[in-house]
Amino acid sequence: MPDTRLADIQLINFRSYRSLLWHCEPGLNIIYGPNGVGKTNLLEAIAYLSFARSFRQQQDRFLVTWEESFFQISGCCLYNQEKIKVDINIIYRDGHKELTINGQTNRLIDLLGIFPVIYFGPDDLLLLKGAPVLRRQFLDREISTLDRIYCRNLQLYRRLLLQRNRLLHAVKDERAKLQELEPWTLQLINIGTAIIQQRHAFINSLATLAADIYKKMGGREDLALVYRPNVGSMDEWMAKFKSGREREIQAGLSLWGPHRDDFSFSIGNRDARHFASQGQQRAAVLALKIAETMVFFEVLGKKPALLMDDVFSELDLRRREALLELLFSAGQSFITTTELSNLPSVLLDGAAIWQLNSDGRLILEQK
Numbered sequence: 001m002p003d004t005r006l007a008d009i010q011l012i013n014f015r016s017y018r019s020l021l022w023h024c025e026p027g028l029n030i031i032y033g034p035n036g037v038g039k040t041n042l043l044e045a046i047a048y049l050s051f052a053r054s055f056r057q058q059q060d061r062f063l064v065t066w067e068e069s070f071f072q073i074s075g076c077c078l079y080n081q082e083k084i085k086v087d088i089n090i091i092y093r094d095g096h097k098e099l100t101i102n103g104q105t106n107r108l109i110d111l112l113g114i115f116p117v118i119y120f121g122p123d124d125l126l127l128l129k130g131a132p133v134l135r136r137q138f139l140d141r142e143i144s145t146l147d148r149i150y151c152r153n154l155q156l157y158r159r160l161l162l163q164r165n166r167l168l169h170a171v172k173d174e175r176a177k178l179q180e181l182e183p184w185t186l187q188l189i190n191i192g193t194a195i196i197q198q199r200h201a202f203i204n205s206l207a208t209l210a211a212d213i214y215k216k217m218g219g220r221e222d223l224a225l226v227y228r229p230n231v232g233s234m235d236e237w238m239a240k241f242k243s244g245r246e247r248e249i250q251a252g253l254s255l256w257g258p259h260r261d262d263f264s265f266s267i268g269n270r271d272a273r274h275f276a277s278q279g280q281q282r283a284a285v286l287a288l289k290i291a292e293t294m295v296f297f298e299v300l301g302k303k304p305a306l307l308m309d310d311v312f313s314e315l316d317l318r319r320r321e322a323l324l325e326l327l328f329s330a331g332q333s334f335i336t337t338t339e340l341s342n343l344p345s346v347l348l349d350g351a352a353i354w355q356l357n358s359d360g361r362l363i364l365e366q367k
């Protein structure tokens, strides 16, 4: 019996679900159904209980069922051999979210780490191939789940950045004096440096594990994950601010800091984004995600729920085996597929198999 699990989830007006109450099973839940029936929507709702944000949509208003004005997601999580119960309830309406945990109103930050999840999906490759902003979003979401101080620093950093950018505009328009920038610059550097250090530490904790996993999946060359800060040190940052002041004022933007950082995957010392094959890229991202589940367990002391959105059909044998190994040692997991035949047959034995119908009902076919 896994020691952390979702016992049930209730949805009202969430995407294609006007109303759903689903008592899921411990261990492995397989959800199958035709395209467009709501499988990803269900995983999205489960992940929302972890972070109060969607993994595929920045704006909550798109998650509200068409023609409705709010959505509600509630979940009951069980811990320590089901002795501890935590009820999470999130309501979104008119741009505002309200969170209650066990009936008490809470700040969204209090949700972090309570029900950790790791999502594996068809767009994961974008983490390697896509724009740097996607990698920063990944870092911010994952590290925040592990550490609320990081999340607080991030919120503060964003406010400072906004203020400093406004001030740069004001200096350009001669509505403010240059000296007024100084305190904002110092604070930005202080908080920004803490963020950079935490991102460094997180990438380093993933890097060795991911390299080993990549090797085990048959990778012949070494995989390396490298954090690439936009400024190397506090001194360098300060020097850039000084020498680039005029550029910043003209642009009305803070040009240096972790809001412009990135991290890279390299395979055999070459940037995987430009030189690796599609298969190598997939393996690298998969290795990163598997490493992440290990880091989550180590830091939070509980196994994250694994959400796998139609991922098996894309994988070759070695990568399937790596995922299977992960699933067999996982706590609770949720896997979606259009056809059960897309999944390795060993996975079906002992799994709870749910058929998702076009009317959004889940029918338990095997337990």
Ligand SMILES: Nc1ncnc2c1ncn2[C@@H]1O[C@H](COP(=O)(O)OP(=O)(O)OP(=O)(O)O)[C@@H](O)[C@H]1O
Residues within 6 Å of the ligand: 014, 015, 016, 017, 033, 034, 035, 036, 037, 038, 039, 040, 041, 042, 062, 063, 064, 065, 066, 310, 338
């Ligand atoms: N805000 C919304 N309100 C109502 N329905 C929505 C909303 N957003 C998406 N949908 C519906 O959800 C459907 C997609 O559901 P989802 O992405 O979960 O499908 P899926 O079962 O994962 O499909 P596939 O197998 O193709 O990935 C869309 O066809 C759309 O009709």
